[in-house]
Amino acid sequence: MTLKISHLTGGYGQTNTIKDLNFTIEAGTVTALIGLNGSGKTTTINHVIGLMQPKSGSISFNGQDSKSDSSNYQRNLAYIPELPIIYEDLTLREHIQTTIAAYHLDSKLIKDKIAKLLKVFRLEDKLAWFPIDFSKGMRQKVMIVLALLTDAPLLVVDEPFIGLDPLAVSDLIDLLKEKKAAGTTILMSTHLVEGAEKFVDQFLLIDRGRIRAKGKMKDIFKAFPQQKTINEIYLHLAREAANG
Structure with missing residues (x-):
């Protein structure tokens, strides 16, 4: 199942943040959006998950258009946001039950999967707790559990590693590798390029709303032959932007 972005232009108000x-x-691959803050990574993701509508261009998954066939498109999608979205009055167990209902899942069939995810992120003894009272890292783990229990064929992840401890980062990378091996199509944004290199198939370097370079990290560096590290590339882009 392929996610296809064609001539996508969009943004806020009259401003085109992405151009x-x-x-x-492709199915079973991971693409990572990288770039400076404000380059258009999150705006791209917001269009893909349907929070924003394109001003022009199209987004489709497995032939289902995000605009004209939005219901079917959304059923195939799971999302891990950068900032956890928590329901104040729901316990962790109730968050899980709400996700099961929203995706029309069979709770008996996914019982073992839920147990595994809760164990991996050390949440198995907190089902009766309210995630609104959790730390930022623990709330992020809740978002990961809810998204991964769905088995949606399209997984969109916005800065998944922010706020996670090193063990949780390692656990999440292992789970993303499992999803990739199972054929999931994965789009993510990240600043942790070195850690992502091990499982990302394609990097897209976004610069002021446009794709500046793409491919493996070696391809990104080929586009900037004078820079030796990703931080040097970012500094170069920042200087370009400052000089107009």
């Missing part, structure tokens, strides 16, 4: 983006993500 004529074109890329595809």
